[in-house]
Amino acid sequence: MPNKDIKAKVFRDNNTTAIFNSNGPEETIWLGTIIGDLLQNGDLIALNGDLGAGKTSLIKGIALGLKSQDNITSPSFSIINEYTGIVPIFHFDFYRIGKPEDIEDLGYEEYFSDTGVILIEWAKIIADYLPDNLLLINIFMDYQNIFTRKIVFKPKGKRYEKIMEDLEAIVGTGH
Ligand SMILES: Nc1ncnc2c1ncn2[C@@H]1O[C@H](COP(=O)(O)OP(=O)(O)O)[C@@H](O)[C@H]1O
Numbered sequence: 125m126p127n128k129d130i131k132a133k134v135f136r137d138n139n140t141t142a143i144f145n146s147n148g149p150e151e152t153i154w155l156g157t158i159i160g161d162l163l164q165n166g167d168l169i170a171l172n173g174d175l176g177a178g179k180t181s182l183i184k185g186i187a188l189g190l191k192s193q194d195n196i197t198s199p200s201f202s203i204i205n206e207y208t209g210i211v212p213i214f215h216f217d218f219y220r221i222g223k224p225e226d227i228e229d230l231g232y233e234e235y236f237s238d239t240g241v242i243l244i245e246w247a248k249i250i251a252d253y254l255p256d257n258l259l260l261i262n263i264f265m266d267y268q269n270i271f272t273r274k275i276v277f278k279p280k281g282k283r284y285e286k287i288m289e290d291l292e293a294i295v296g297t298g299h
Pocket residue numbers: 146147148149150151152173174175176177178179180181182198245270271272273
């Protein structure tokens with residue numbers, strides 16, 4: 125899985141934030157596979173970033189890392205897609221939710237328990253419903269270069285700090 129062509133490094137911004145600079149969609153997907161490999165039942169990843177930032181691309185990689193063979197697409201209209209991997213994968217996209225309270229009609233609490241790995245696009249829209257502990261990932265586009273993305277990790281809670289440290293150990297750290 126590690127791709128020798130990708131000289132990827134995670135840069136620490138401060139004690140609790142790490143940044144990965146992606147130079148193309150394949151690097152973002154590759155990073156996702158490494159993350160997916162580190163996840164287990166009950167883990168929740170909250171993604172934010174503009175349209176076309178690469179949230180779904182990263183999730184494609186995460187699902188691959190969880191050994192899913194399903195077709196990964198943004199559940200923009202259905203709000204949720206379920207995939208089969210080593211553990212069940214629940215892929216949410218809240219871009220088109222009418223209002224945050226509509227999440228209550230989805231039976232989301234059942235998903236947000238320990239039944240699988242939860243990956244959420246546009247998590248900020250339903251921020252009030254998210255648990256305290258999660259891995260927050262923000263993807264920033266670079267309007268000077270269409271292939272460059274800044275992928276910023278903010279772990280909340282010990283479990284997610286550990287995932288970020290493991291990720292750094294695999295991908296390598298820069299300065
Ligand atoms: N470094 C990169 N990482 C991810 N996607 C990239 C990158 N550079 C260009 N792209 C392109 O940006 C688009 C990202 O789309 P997508 O993953 O669906 O974004 P989102 O789910 O955030 O709307 C794709 O067309 C992809 O090819």
